[in-house]
Amino acid sequence: MYKSWWKILGAVLVMYSTVAGFLASVPPLPILHQSIRNLYFHVPMWFAMIVLFTISVVQSIRYLSNSNQEHDNKAVQSVNAGIIFGILGLVTGAVWARFTWGQAWSFDVKQNFAAIAMLLYFAYLVLRNAIDEEQKRAKISAIYNIFAFPMMVVLLFVLPRLSDSLHPGNGGNPGFNAYDLDSRMRMVFYPACLGWILIGCWIYSILFRVSTLEKNK
């Protein structure tokens, strides 16, 4: 966590994907046109969020197995960092939807369930604030977190697939794989995902370190 090579790697990948994301060529697409480039910015937000929430659930399980408060703190801080990315993903998704689907919030299943998944994690933070006793708070919220994670996965990846959705990869729509078979787009998309995941982990480690300092003071 304290080494810097992966932070530099993340920064370089994000820089590369931003520059190449604007300049590299994309296949000509109807409706989307150049806004397909949002794939390099909107989608990695969600990947980063999912990785951070995965870290959180792993830390929660570790807390339950050895009752070390440090694991509890790690679980909260990775949720905090994940929520930043989730909100950014929702907002960029709404902007993108405004100009491709016609409305910022068309109550599409994908949008609704993504918002509910975010609410699940807001509830996690609210639950934590509601309990004063430290041990009890850590234990209850760790258990809640373990339930919230599969719920989030189901809401984001299973339920939207079962009904009609405008979002690619859902409700009979082809995923972006159908578009980015163009291997040049993959050359930008995968580094973008990895880069933003690393930046997300960096934000999480900063939050964790600051909160550890706050606790020790």
Add this chain to the structure above:
Amino acid sequence: MKKLMTTVLMLMVTLQLFAQGQGSAIADTLAGSEKIYVVVTCVTIILLGLLAFLFAIERRLKKLEKKS
């Protein structure tokens, strides 16, 4: 800080209101030029979000510095 955040949020709300109009200038610009400005808007939002995070961390650090 709260005032600043409220101002930014309110600005975003009004942006949305403008975008609803059929012939609004902002919506036309964003939808024009093959929609490349949609990407610019999204990248700006992401940057603003991360900068807001920086400010939040800074505030927490300031509190720590005051204590020590």
